[in-house]
Amino acid sequence: MKLKNYIITSIILIISFITSAQNGALKKADNLFNKFAFVNAAEAYHNLIDKNYNADYATRQLADSYAFMRNPDSAVIYYEKAVKQQHVPVEYYYNYAQALRGVKDYQAYRVWMKRFKNEGGKINDEAFLKDSDFINSIFNAKQQYFLNDVNFNSKYSDFGAYEHNGNIYFASSRDNGVSTKHVYGWNNEPFLDIYVTNKSANDTIVDHKSKLKGNINSVYHEGPLTITKDGKTMYFTRTNFTKNILGNDEEGITNLKIYKASLVEDKWKNIEELPFNGNDFSNGHPALNEDETKLYFASNKFGGYGGSDIYYVDINNDGSFGTPQNLGNVVNTDKNEKFPFVNSEGVLFFASDGHPGLGLLDIFGTVADKNNKIINVLNLGVPVNSSKDDFSFFMNSDGLSGYFASNRNGGIGSDDIYAYDRIPQLKVEGTATDIITNEPIQNAVVTLLSTDGNDIAFVETDENGYYEMIIDRDADYNLNIKKDNYIESSKPVTSKNIERHTKSIIADFELNEDVKKKEVIQIAEFYPIYFDFNKSDIRKDGTSELDRIVGLMVNKYPNMTIKIESYTDSRGPSEYNEKLSKERAIVAYKYLVDHGVNPERITEYKGFGEQNLVNKCDGTIRCTEKEHQQNRRTQFIVIKME
Template identity: 75%
Template sequence: MKLKNHILTGIILLANFSAFAQYGSQKRADNLFNKFSFVNAVQVYHNLIEKDFNADYATRQLADSYAFMRNPDSAVVYYKKVVEQHNVPIAYYYNYAQALRGIKEYKESRVWMKRFKKAGGEINDERFLKDADFINSIFNAKQQYFLTKVNFNSKYSDFGAYEHDGLIYFASARNEGVSTKHVYGWNGEPFLDIYATEKNANDSIVDHKSKLKGSINSIFHDGPITITKDGKTIYFSRNNFNKNVLGKDEEGMTNLKIYKASLIEGAWTNIEELPFNSDAFSNGHPALNKDETKLYFASNMPGGFGGTDIYHVEINSNGSFGSPQNLGNVINTDKNERFPFINSEGVLFFASDGHPGLGLLDIFGTVLDKNNNIISVLNLGVPVNSSKDDFSFFMNEDGLSGYFASNRNGGVGSDDIYAYDRIPQLKIQGTITDITTNKPVPNAIVTLLDSNNNQIAHLETDENGQYEINIDRDSDYVLNIKKDDFIDDTRHVTSKGVENKVTSITEDFNLNRVIKVTPITEFYPIYFDFNRFDIRQDDTVELDRIVNLMMNVYPDMIIKIESHTDSRGSSQYNNKLSLDRANSTYKYLIDKGVDPNRITEYKGYGEQKLINDCDDTTNCTEEEHQLNRRTQFIVVKMK
């Protein structure tokens, strides 16, 4: 017997571990997806589909991932599965249509585009039906980013926001509190300096006191910057000015160079010019990759594709630098590519006026293949991009927030910093407890169904009675909780109307234990006529027996009432009808003298809990349907 119990315990723990391992896999996949690491996300989504864990959601994410990887052949396969799902967001009709265009299935694409439009989708026919780049069309089919203005912009140019260790660093031409004014003749604004402000500071005043300490700021342009993880080394752009000498090229122009400095006792000192700079051309806008082995930057050095290109150099273990390497013509064009940024998954973002965009400089993300080669670029679309200059993109570790700069209309100064948030994954979570002891209920079975009763997830609560499932926004669901020796509980939940910034919905359950009673206290169901909720005369005998037992035999007994319908009629109508039956049953008992406090609840379940196979797909006799038109009485507590 002990051996059997150990085996059973092992099986339960293994199942519990497996469910939560899949939680982790889905979080990992979504995190990779948010950071544009689509090739790695694909592998995890495939695994989730194979294990049938939240498979509909994983299939949608997988289809989008293939689309962004410029793999329309695979994207079409999974979009086809997606559009067959019940209650799927109509945006996927559009995505499927665009993917079909990617494999030149134009006739079928038009069918799904019309279906998207008929379902209420808006289409700019002239733009999208002529657009040859189906990837960008899919990516921008729905808004990805939501903007908020930061509170420290000035009337001058502010850009290059970079968050590190609770501080936001940025370049600014503001000169409040400065006695000596140095003005840049090109635009009539003061020269740029590097500032830092606390991320959550309530005070929006950022003046000369917020400049970086030390010798990093000069009388000419300084910024933008990037900082090593340990916070001890900074790389920054500056006019060709070192040791109080302003360098110039043969035509008398001063170019940009990249420098680094060290943080010593709270001040940035030991300014060093990087060895691959030159008086003859500009290097600027430095950015580090995750492991700090490469420095990316923009340059107009000879040998590029035109304008400024994106380059990188290796940072060797001894601190020396390799030779600049051009990133190639997938990134660089004959115009200008600037302001590189590398996120935590090694994905490059940059600004360009050479790739198809909405205006002047637009911000683009890149897509990598399994060998980490850049295979395409994605325009981030509105509202990140506008008809003006949009540049200096930064993304936090979470992949869901960051900053960029723009000179679009409506700003405070010539260039302004904007904060963005991406819509985070929404999850439903909760704790299952014993209503009597208030202790957690581990290994309870949690089943999530969509509005058509299709199973989406099936898992067990952990040792703390907790569960967590990723869900879609703007959708309806049903949560069912089961546990041996407890009464099942079912609840309708919705994500409709949930604000974009909200990341979780909490649904806790208090389960009632099943009370094993003697035959005299077993209650039998009562039944109802078709489409009626009034108490039948032949059922008053059982109801009167219940009244007698509760009032005269078991005065401490507490019950609950559950009413049901057969499968005929709509789900919405049957839910209402079953609630009416529960109400009439409750009223009968109360009118006969039962204390209302001894009936914990009276609920209608519609056609959710049929006791036979008489659903909408089966022809049943009236007698078989009658068995489902019932009210049941459940003993919750009895001393």
């Protein structure tokens, strides 16, 4: 019985590990997708489909991933699979239509657009429907972003919000302190300074007391910034002003430069100008990539595509800088590209008035291929973009929240900061407990099913009886839970009519013990029988167990079926051991049949030689005879009880 319990436990642990890994793989795929890392996300969704784990959902996500990678040929294949699914969200009819347009199948495109409208679909923006770029149409078929007000905007210009370690840093021309700075002639507002406020602070007053401590702020402009992960180094934009000297070019124009500062005793000091600046052009809007080996920035230096372009420069191990590199004409146009930001997956976002958009400056995301080469840009659509200037995009590491700035109608000041969030992944989660003891039930199998009974995904409860699974929004499901010795249970679950901020639906299970089934299984546990070295004769102790099996199968459980597996220890040639184990399986089979068991109720009897040793006695270590004896056995495995 110990051996059988060991085998069962091992199988359960393996299944639990695999299931947990698959659930983790789904989370990883979704996180990559949310952060615009579509190449890696596509690979992860492919793996899930190959393993038939939540395959319907993974297929839809894979189709979207291919669409965003500007690969309509592959997108069409998986959208076609998606629209054949039961209860598929209606926007996938629209997505499929746009992908068909991408492969120039206009007849099918019109068919699916008609079906989309007939199913209640609405076109949010006709401009995207007319846009010849199918990828932007797909991306904006459904609202991706939702806006939230922030409590620290002023009647002046506020932008460049950057979150780090619970603080929000931003640039603002509010200067209501005792010594108001010069007024900037461009907009008749005070010059910009950098401010900081705690994200969780309820106080909406952010005034001159909230200015960044140290030597960064001057009497001229300081603007967008980025901070290293350790919080010790800041890169920021400033008017060409060093050591109280205002620099300018040959025409007397003062440009922007990027500077570096160090945090010393909670104050930003040691201001250094970066070496690739110049007096005759502006560098600004610095942004670090995830591993802090590259600094991205905007510049109108000579040799670009026109206006200001996005560049990057390598940061060497010794802190020195390489030569600035222009990102090329997929990103840059003959107009202005500004305010780069790189998220935790290495995806670049920027503002531009040169790419097709909704207004003046719009915010765009980039799509890269498997070699990290940028191949396309995506307009983030409404409500991030508007008919006015939208810029200074920032995304938190979760890929679901962040900030941007806009001078759109309805704000408080000339430029205002807006917080956004994206619809988070929705999961169903819960615990399984014993209804009598209230103890958690481990390794119960929880299966997610469609309303027509098709399996979608399954997981096993952990040591605390907990489970979770990703589900679609606006859908109905059934949950089923099974566990040996407990009565099976099911319940309906719906994700319809829930708030968009909802991240989880709770579905707990209290299970009743199945006493009758438990008794049957306990009775039906068979012990192995053992053999002497190099023999296949049934010993006296083996006869006793075989007689017990006969009694149970003939008298107690006439419908029980079993299989027989025999083994040897590791000593002797493997070919000989395989033959010997077969002989041991045959003698056990004949004994049961000769004593009244119908041979049809023994599904198989096989010998496996020295496979599946129950200990480490594989010939590489010295073992006792008692230890070798444990491997010379024949096992009886119950296939069916009733």
